[in-house]
Amino acid sequence: MNIINDYIYYFGAFSLIFIGLYIVLVKKNLIKVIIGLSILDTGINLFLITVGYKKGGTAPIFSEPGLQASEMVDPVPQAMVLTAIVIGVAVLALALSLSVRLYKHYGTLNLRKIKELKW
Amino acid sequence: MRKLTAVILLMIIAAGTAYVLAEIPFGSTQTKIGDYFNKNGVEETGAVNIVTSVVVNYRGLDTLGEITVLLTAAIGLGMVLDSSGKRKDVVKREPASLIVYTGCRFLFPVIMLTGFYIFIHGHLTPGGGFQGGAIAASGFLLMYLGCSGKRINTRVSTVTEVLGGIIFIGIGLAGLILGHDFLFNFLPKGEPNTLFSSGIIPLIYVAVGFKVGSELAGIIDNLMETGE
Numbered sequence: 001m002n003i004i005n006d007y008i009y010y011f012g013a014f015s016l017i018f019i020g021l022y023i024v025l026v027k028k029n030l031i032k033v034i035i036g037l038s039i040l041d042t043g044i045n046l047f048l049i050t051v052g053y054k055k056g057g058t059a060p061i062f063s064e065p066g067l068q069a070s071e072m073v074d075p076v077p078q079a080m081v082l083t084a085i086v087i088g089v090a091v092l093a094l095a096l097s098l099s100v101r102l103y104k105h106y107g108t109l110n111l112r113k114i115k116e117l118k119w
Numbered sequence: 120m121r122k123l124t125a126v127i128l129l130m131i132i133a134a135g136t137a138y139v140l141a142e143i144p145f146g147s148t149q150t151k152i153g154d155y156f157n158k159n160g161v162e163e164t165g166a167v168n169i170v171t172s173v174v175v176n177y178r179g180l181d182t183l184g185e186i187t188v189l190l191t192a193a194i195g196l197g198m199v200l201d202s203s204g205k206r207k208d209v210v211k212r213e214p215a216s217l218i219v220y221t222g223c224r225f226l227f228p229v230i231m232l233t234g235f236y237i238f239i240h241g242h243l244t245p246g247g248g249f250q251g252g253a254i255a256a257s258g259f260l261l262m263y264l265g266c267s268g269k270r271i272n273t274r275v276s277t278v279t280e281v282l283g284g285i286i287f288i289g290i291g292l293a294g295l296i297l298g299h300d301f302l303f304n305f306l307p308k309g310e311p312n313t314l315f316s317s318g319i320i321p322l323i324y325v326a327v328g329f330k331v332g333s334e335l336a337g338i339i340d341n342l343m344e345t346g347e
Contacts (some may be wrong), residue, residue, distance in 0.1 A: 006144035014136060018129050025125040052153065055146035060169035061245065062161055063312070072169070074153035075160075079173040083185040086249045086331060090192035093338045097196045 009050045016043030030099045030109040041088045045081045052077035165308030165317035166242035174247065175320045179302040183287060186330060193334045200341050215265050223265025230258035238328030242317045248324040252331025259336040263343045271340055276333040283330025290319050
């Protein structure tokens with residue numbers, strides 16, 4: 001039981017990361033690969049937040065008196081993930097726009113076929 | 120074959136990460152720097168939300184870099200989608216039903232207001248420029264999906280985006296001009312937990328909010344109006 005308590009969140013985060021990696025490595029459809037990248041992104045964000053957690057900690061906001069600084073979770077990973085999520089959206093949009101161009105050029109989104117075609 | 124290779128590769132990576140993570144059980148870690156920010160953040164920056172003070176004040180230069188990444192992605196997207204020369208005429212879409220249209224017109228101001236609220240109160244409550252900007256952009260996405268035919272004014276969004284960036288850098292340079300470091304918090308910090316507190320943090324976060332919101336709205340505009 002202790003093992004589950006200690007590692008279940010890592011397990012969840014890394015499940016997402018590995019599902020994303022597997023999709024990127026195996027799938028042929030470009031849209032599916034982009035979805036895989038997005039899942040990978042989510043898993044990494046979840047992992048960063050998990051690493052910064054402290055048992056019984058609260059959010060690092062002194063919104064009311066009586067909150068102790070020593071009971072708060074680590075703010076640095078949260079600050080990084082905050083910007084990483086928005087950047088993830090923008091990069092996802094960039095990847096989708098590239099796939100739009102690829103489809104217009106080749107008429108297919110199958111990566112194996114695209115590799116065989118000439119420019 | 121490909122699947123087998125992928126699975127073997129992933130298992131090797133999984134074994135490596137499990138070996139490392141076994142040393143740090145969940146909820147036991149606390150970096151020294153995080154501890155320092157929690158203990159001294161309110162005193163040093165005046166913002167009660169420590170995450171905001173880390174994003175805008177302690178790591179302000181880093182945030183400027185992240186905004187640049189966002190800008191680069193937006194520029195790249197615009198170039199990739201527009202490189203075919205003339206933008207094709209907008210495809211005729213089915214007009215949305217009356218319920219969707221009315222609901223979208225009703226919800227749009229509410230969503231914008233929520234977004235603005237979140238990025239103005241970034242130093243007091245959970246939230247800030249990035250989240251508020253993303254919410255405002257989701258309002259524009261709703262407008263594109265629901266009120267068919269309406270578009271954002273790309274010139275206004277570009278000007279807002281540029282102004283947001285200029286204000287951020289300008290505030291940073293003002294710190295230099297006044298004889299301190301880049302992005303120094305030169306304004307009075309005021310009483311913590313009030314709206315007008317913590318010096319330059321709310322100003323920068325409002326600028327970031329406008330920048331992120333207009334940038335994401337521009338991305339949505341580019342993606343929706345590609346034609347074909």
